[in-house]
Amino acid sequence: MKKVSYAEFGGPHVLHLIDAEEPHPGPGRIRIAVRAAGVNPVDWRVREGQVLGAHPIELPAGVGLDAAGVVDEVGQGVEGVEIGDHVFGEGTDTYAEFAVLSAWAPMPQHLTFQEAAGYPSVVETALRILREVGVRSGQTLLVSGASGGVGSAVLQIARDRGITVIGTAGAPNQDYLRSLGALATTYGQGWVERVRQLGPVDAALDLAGSGVIRELVELTGNPHKVISIADLGAPQHGVRFSGVAGSMPEALAEAVDLISRGKLHIPVEKSYPLAEAAAAHIDSHAGHTRGRRVVVVRPDRT
Ligand SMILES: NC(=O)c1ccc[n+]([C@@H]2O[C@H](COP(=O)([O-])OP(=O)(O)OC[C@H]3O[C@@H](n4cnc5c(N)ncnc54)[C@H](OP(=O)(O)O)[C@@H]3O)[C@@H](O)[C@H]2O)c1
DSSP, X not given: OEEEEXXXXXXXXGOEEEEOOOOOOOTTOEEEEEEEEEXXXXXXXXXXXXXXXXXXOOSSEXXXXXXXXXXXXXXXXXXXXXXTOEEEEEEEOOSBSEEEEEEEEEOOTTOOHHHHTXXXXXXXXXXXXXXXXTOOTTOEEEEESOSSHHHXXXXXXXXXTTXXXXXEEOGGGHHHHHHTXXXXXXXXXXXXXXXXXXXXXXXXXEOSOSSOHHHHHHHHSOGGGEEESSOTTGGGGTOEEOOSOOOHHHHHHHHHHHHHTTOOOOOEEEEEXXXXXXXXXXXXXXXXXXXXXXXXXXXXXX
8 A cells, every 4th residue: 555654754855655564453443444634743743753752653654643534444342333434533654545543433424534634633632621721611711823723623612612712823814713703813022912902811722832831821820721732841831731642532522523513613724645745744834724734545536
């Protein structure tokens, strides 16, 4: 099968489309014929050699966590899913024609494979940090870097829970944030004052890692009401860095519920053929994705 792989850590040029052995699912896993894989910043962070997990990456390595596709092998002990089912979920080396998933859920019917591939990691992250920051209905949450994948999910889930949201994003994304039900303002000079004018803030999330932790603590008045997923220096300000993934099966079940109720939609900013995964990484790295980018293994209509 075709698979995106790299034999050394480095820039996007280390990615190559290679012929590889097909993977097969062990107990409790399934294999899908991948239709699309979500592109997450963690994909290029790991490729660059940033140490993110407890386990070192063995080279050569594949790329990708999130995917949507058609079940074609079912591991021992797996129940409730059949060959031919359309699923989305999380696994390993998903930028490939076939991938093994460790967590999955049936795809909501009206989603395309490309759309579905964008949800798993961003929804897991959004649910986790909303839980950790402890914000409740009737309160106001400030989200720094609100127009990306995680931000799009946080905004919509918070609004569904009766939380008022103030989001910061670039000028081209102000109407996008408002379309998700948020109060919007731009980041950059004067942003703290612009947020103050929108109202008092009970809790805050740093999704962009743009060096604003001190200001977020100032705005909430309490470092325990701020969480960062992108600034490793956050603990120096007494702020928690959230980096350990929560339960993916629960996140997928909640995603299905929200999507089916019309409360959650993550737009696909752009899709790329498997052979152009490097371009997807370059664009994701630029840091201005609205929603999610996806790598397409087989187009939706084939
Ligand atoms: N620790 C964890 O568990 C975890 C989990 C998931 C993701 N992450 C990390 O969290 C970050 C966000 O992930 P993502 O998938 O949402 O990324 P993304 O889709 O690439 O979105 C990044 C967003 O940041 C915004 N942004 C860029 N510069 C900004 C600035 N100076 N101030 C405020 N916002 C700015 C952009 O908005 P504009 O386009 O409007 O400028 C863009 O929408 C990444 O660094 C990722 O690695 C960590």
